[in-house]
Every structure is written in C-alpha cells, then in structure tokens.
Amino acid sequence: MKVLAIVILIHLATSLFSQSEPSREFITDSLSESMFVLRNNFGSNIGVFRGEDGMLLIDSHLRKDIDSILVHLNNISTLPVTYLINTHWHWDHVENNETFASKGAITISHVNCRKMLSEDQAFPLFNYKQEASSKVSLPKITFQDSLNIYFNDETVNIVHLQNAHSNSDAVVIFQNSNIIHMGDIFARYGMPFIDVTNGGTLNGMISACEYVSGLSNSRTKIIPGHGPVSNKQDLIEYANMLKTIRNRTVKAIKDGQNLEQFIESKPAKEYNSLIDKEKLLELYYKSMQEIIN
Numbered sequence: 361m362k363v364l365a366i367v368i369l370i371h372l373a374t375s376l377f378s379q380s381e382p383s384r385e386f387i388t389d390s391l392s393e394s395m396f397v398l399r400n401n402f403g404s405n406i407g408v409f410r411g412e413d414g415m416l417l418i419d420s421h422l423r424k425d426i427d428s429i430l431v432h433l434n435n436i437s438t439l440p441v442t443y444l445i446n447t448h449w450h451w452d453h454v455e456n457n458e459t460f461a462s463k464g465a466i467t468i469s470h471v472n473c474r475k476m477l478s479e480d481q482a483f484p485l486f487n488y489k490q491e492a493s494s495k496v497s498l499p500k501i502t503f504q505d506s507l508n509i510y511f512n513d514e515t516v517n518i519v520h521l522q523n524a525h526s527n528s529d530a531v532v533i534f535q536n537s538n539i540i541h542m543g544d545i546f547a548r549y550g551m552p553f554i555d556v557t558n559g560g561t562l563n564g565m566i567s568a569c570e571y572v573s574g575l576s577n578s579r580t581k582i583i584p585g586h587g588p589v590s591n592k593q594d595l596i597e598y599a600n601m602l603k604t605i606r607n608r609t610v611k612a613i614k615d616g617q618n619l620e621q622f623i624e625s626k627p628a629k630e631y632n633s634l635i636d637k638e639k640l641l642e643l644y645y646k647s648m649q650e651i652i653n
Contacts, residue, residue: 386425386432389589391581394512395539397589398432400425403452404585407532407541408433411512414442417465418532418541418583420456429456441465443509445518446499447543447585448528449476450555451483451490458497468507469499470520472528476558485553485639521545524568525552525585527559531572540572541583546595548587550632551605551640554647562606562647569599601631609641609648619645 389397398406402425407418415437421429433441444460446469447453454477461467469477477493501507509516517533525544532541544552545568554560576582576592583589608627617625622645623638633640 386428388432388436391539391583391589392537394514395534395537395581396436397583398429399586399588403455404447404544405541405583405587407583408436409512409514409516409534410437410439411514412439413512414439416443416445416509416511416516417441417460418445419447419453419543419585420444420460422452423455423459426456426459443468443511445469445530445532446473447530447532447541448526449473449481450526450544451488453543453585454493454497457499458494461496461500466501467497467499468501468503468509468518470528470530471502471504472526472559473530474499474502476528481558485635485643521564521568521571523559523561523564525560525565526555529568531568533575538577538579539581539583540575542568542572542585542595544585545569546572546582546584546590546598548584548590548594548598549634551601551628551635551637553635553640554643556643556647560647561651562602562609562644563651566599566602566606569595569602573599605631605644606648609644610652613645613649613652 386398386400394410396408398408403422404419406421409416441460442465444465444467457467477498480492481490505520507518514537515535517535519531521529521531529543529545545565554562554565573592573595578592580592581589582591582595605628612622619642623641628637628641
C-alpha cells in the first residue's frame with residue numbers, strides 16, 4: 361500500500377502543476393441528487409449544485425479542460441450556470457471564469473480575489489505567470505466577511521477565512537445538504553502550498569480547518585480543492601499534520617535554527633509532498649518567523 365501511495369503521488373505531481381500535459385478525462389462524483397464534483401488530476405475540484413433554478417458552480421478549473429467540463433455539466437443538467445463562486449484567485453481555480461460569465465453566469469468572490477485577478481501575478485515556486493483577467497471574467501459580486509445565496513431551495517453560505525491558503529479564501533457551505541467546499545485550504549495531495557507572499561499563513565490554515573471541523577459531523581461531505589471528497593476525520597488528520605509541522609517550526613525558530621538548519625532537520629520527514637518539500641518548508645518557516653520575531 362505504501363508503494364502504491366508513492367506511485368499515485370508521483371503521478372499527481374507530474375500533472376497537478378504541469379502547464380503542458382494533455383487534458384485528462386474528468387470523474388463526476390455524485391454526493392446527492394443535487395450536488396456533484398468534477399475532478400481530474402490537472403486542476404481544482406469543481407463543485408456543481410443543480411436544481412430548478414439552474415446550476416451553481418464552485419471554481420472553474422483550467423482553460424484547457426473547458427470542452428470536457430461543458431460535456432460533463434450538460435450530463436448533470438441542461439439548465440444554465442446561474443452562479444459561479446471562486447474560492448480564491450489562483451489560476452487553476454479561475455481560468456474558465458470568462459467562458460461561464462460570457463454565457464450569463466454571475467461570478468462571486470471575496471473582494472481580494474477580484475483585486476488579485478485584476479492584475480498580473482507571479483508564482484516563482486511554479487515558474488508560472490498568471491495574467492490579469494479580462495473585464496468580463498472578473499467577479500461581479502464581492503463580499504468582505506460572508507454572503508448568503510438562496511438557490512434551489514438551499515441556503516448557500518459563503519464565508520471568508522482570513523490568511524489561510526491566500527488572502528482571499530472562501531469556504532462554501534451548503535447548510536441543508538451538509539456539504540462544504542473548502543478550496544485549497546484543504547488539499548489531499550500531502551503538504552499544501554501556502555501563498556505566504558499573498559497573505560497565506562500556516563496558523564490561518566490550521567484555524568480555518570478547525571472552523572470547518574467545528575461545523576461538521578460524521579455525515580458531512582467535505583470537498584477539498586484537490587483530491588477525493590472527504591469527511592470530518594480526513595480534515596482532522598490533515599489539520600493534525602499542519603499542527604505538527606507548525607509546532608516543529610516554532611520550536612526550531614525559538615531554538616535559534618536558521619532556515620538551512622531547519623530544513624536539514626527534516627521536520628516533515630513522515631509526510632508526503634507533491635511540491636519540492638524544502639520549498640514548502642521555507643514558506644512555513646517564513647510564515648511562523650514573521651509571528652515569532
């Protein structure tokens with residue numbers, strides 16, 4: 361089983377952050393009669409909520425996959441997409457905003473998400489540049505703290521959790537259905553990327569996970585930004601990983617270890633990572649160093 365897990369991680373690593381890989385077919389996970397998830401190994405999980413009022417999407421995935429996405433959406437419902445919620449502004453979650461907006465969808469995000477999408481952004485860790493979004497693809501409705509949408513006989517609560525994965529994270533809670541989409545605050549590929557340059561923090565990730573865990577029970581279905589649909593126990597185990605790394609990082613800083621010494625101590629040796637582990641540890645170290653010093 362351990363060997364299989366490593367093989368899967370290697371495969372995901374070569375696909376999740378690649379800009380040149382060919383598109384892979386989507387899997388449609390059915391969570392209820394009205395809620396679905398479209399996912400593959402190349403971008404964000406798309407939440408799909410259907411009903412008489414139309415469809416509501418959470419995140420729009422990578423541009424190169426739009427044809428496959430539209431086919432799968434048509435299999436779920438022939439009604440139009442009424443709302444599109446962006447969980448944050450990173451490219452693999454927003455590249456198809458323009459396609460859906462041009463078809464009449466109203467895009468919703470945290471105010472910082474629209475701001476970041478309005479400008480060119482760089483991701484040195486991935487050697488990737490995200491160009492500013494077109495006017496039509498920018499969110500038309502923004503919020504600061506929270507927003508409710510009453511749609512398809514469901515209360516959809518969108519909540520901003522501060523300084524977690526980024527400066528613009530939105531968690532989407534389907535209150536009647538007991539389903540929560542967490543965006544990249546929760547990712548099932550091992551140690552997560554935290555956008556420390558743009559407001560993300562290790563403490564914020566942990567606090568956000570604890571917040572969602574507090575809303576959940578054993579029947580809650582939790583959609584991560586990447587990877588399979590999960591449950592409360594999965595989220596708790598993920599948060600425990602982050603806490604362990606956080607505690608080791610704090611101890612290293614207080615013991616006077618510099619970044620090089622911290623990395624050499626292998627503080628996350630038992631955890632998997634798709635991204636260069638040393639680069640992630642550097643992000644975590646800097647995140648905690650700003651608080652302690």
